[in-house]
Amino acid sequence: MRKHAGLLAAGAATMALAMTGGATAEEKRVEASDGVVFTVKAEPPEGHPLTEVLSGFEFRKEETQDIQLDDFQNPGFLWVERGEAIWNTVEGEAGKSCASCHGDAEESMKGVGAAMPKWNEALGKPVNLEMQIDLCRTEEMGAPAYKFDDDAQKAIVTYVRSQSRGMPIDIQTDGPMEAWWERGKEIYYTRSGQLDMACANCHEDNYGNHIRADFLSQGQSNGFPTYRMKSQGVVSLHNRFKGCMRDVRAEPYKPMSDEFLALEVYVAWRGTGLTVETPAVRN
Amino acid sequence: MARSKPRVKVPKTASKDEVITIKTLISHKMESGQRKDGDGNVIPRQIINKFTCEFNGKPVFSCDLEPAISANPYFQFSAKVPESGTFKFTWVDDDGSVYSTESDITVE
Numbered sequence: 146m147r148k149h150a151g152l153l154a155a156g157a158a159t160m161a162l163a164m165t166g167g168a169t170a171e172e173k174r175v176e177a178s179d180g181v182v183f184t185v186k187a188e189p190p191e192g193h194p195l196t197e198v199l200s201g202f203e204f205r206k207e208e209t210q211d212i213q214l215d216d217f218q219n220p221g222f223l224w225v226e227r228g229e230a231i232w233n234t235v236e237g238e239a240g241k242s243c244a245s246c247h248g249d250a251e252e253s254m255k256g257v258g259a260a261m262p263k264w265n266e267a268l269g270k271p272v273n274l275e276m277q278i279d280l281c282r283t284e285e286m287g288a289p290a291y292k293f294d295d296d297a298q299k300a301i302v303t304y305v306r307s308q309s310r311g312m313p314i315d316i317q318t319d320g321p322m323e324a325w326w327e328r329g330k331e332i333y334y335t336r337s338g339q340l341d342m343a344c345a346n347c348h349e350d351n352y353g354n355h356i357r358a359d360f361l362s363q364g365q366s367n368g369f370p371t372y373r374m375k376s377q378g379v380v381s382l383h384n385r386f387k388g389c390m391r392d393v394r395a396e397p398y399k400p401m402s403d404e405f406l407a408l409e410v411y412v413a414w415r416g417t418g419l420t421v422e423t424p425a426v427r428n
Numbered sequence: 429m430a431r432s433k434p435r436v437k438v439p440k441t442a443s444k445d446e447v448i449t450i451k452t453l454i455s456h457k458m459e460s461g462q463r464k465d466g467d468g469n470v471i472p473r474q475i476i477n478k479f480t481c482e483f484n485g486k487p488v489f490s491c492d493l494e495p496a497i498s499a500n501p502y503f504q505f506s507a508k509v510p511e512s513g514t515f516k517f518t519w520v521d522d523d524g525s526v527y528s529t530e531s532d533i534t535v536e
Contacts, residue, residue, distance in 0.1 A: 217437050217453065218451065220455075223455045223500060377457075377500070
């Protein structure tokens with residue numbers, strides 16, 4: 146079931162916009178000021194419920210898009226910078242920083258964020274970036290795990306995932322991941338809350354329509370952690386999941402719970418064909 | 429965010445009297461003074477209240493900022509470059525801190 150949506154010649158670090166690498170006419174790519182190319186509209190993989198996969202980028206006004214594409218102006222990069230400082234800071238009893246083991250993040254973390262959540266044999270479940278970083282902290286560094294949505298956690302996650310900017314979402318959905326994918330799918334289509342709505346009611350049935358004064362997107366996760374104008378900071382994916390559930394007047398699952406982790410796996414797969422935009426800029 | 433960090437983008441070189449584009453951004457929370465914390469106490473105002481840009485000691489651009497301006501204020505403006513020299517950028521914080529940074533430009 147794992148598909149590289151035959152978009153980009155894998156490993157091609159520099160791509161000209163003119164290069165189509167087997168792409169169809171339906172694709173849309175945009176280039177950021179630092180030369181990174183994002184696929185914002187793609188062909189869905191096999192068995193996908195949608196006819197086209199659209200990044201949240203496509204649902205934003207041009208002014209907002211321009212801020213994302215200018216890496217100087219994009220405020221998300223303030224968080225990337227902060228994450229870089231954390232990467233090189235020694236924390237915990239072992240006297241290690243992230244860099245002690247992983248060296249240069251630009252090398253070692255390339256593509257890592259694009260493949261998360263990833264199966265973890267020892268735990269017998271997938272782990273996402275937040276969980277993996279906490280594992281490093283508690284097991285290797287002797288540092289405490291982060292409190293969910295701690296500013297430092299958001300910064301380091303943004304930094305690590307930004308090393309995959311422009312790389313295709315590449316999530317494993319076969320083998321042991323299949324059950325998690327199935328569970329995530331089930332949650333995606335299950336109505337909940339006072340408003341009795343499922344993820345799909347907005348992000349599949351109504352994307353492109355207004356919800357009050359805003360456009361509904363397809364709810365893709367490829368830009369997370371995302372800089373939101375509204376909160377003037379980066380927003381983590383599980384925080385957004387919580388927000389959606391709150392908006393339908395449901396009791397949200399806990400961040401990092403198995404439910405949200407399964408949902409993260411499934412939503413990541415729904416974005417197959419898109420590229421990592423972290424830190425994306427949204428309204 | 430921790431201490432504010434200014435960022436500027438100025439071309440390294442220009443031709444004489446060329447009009448260049450300058451971009452500046454500073455990380456700052458721009459606390460408006462209109463918000464309350466969880467206990468209902470007003471969070472005191474703390475914003476960047478003034479921004480200036482000088483070229484070789486002469487003013488190029490300056491402005492006062494107000495509480496409604498959002499976090500991480502970004503300015504983009506143009507300047508005509510008559511000679512080689514240094515742009516100096518300064519941000520003044522409500523708490524009295526002054527952040528500044530410089531960029532050199534060479535006229536070829």
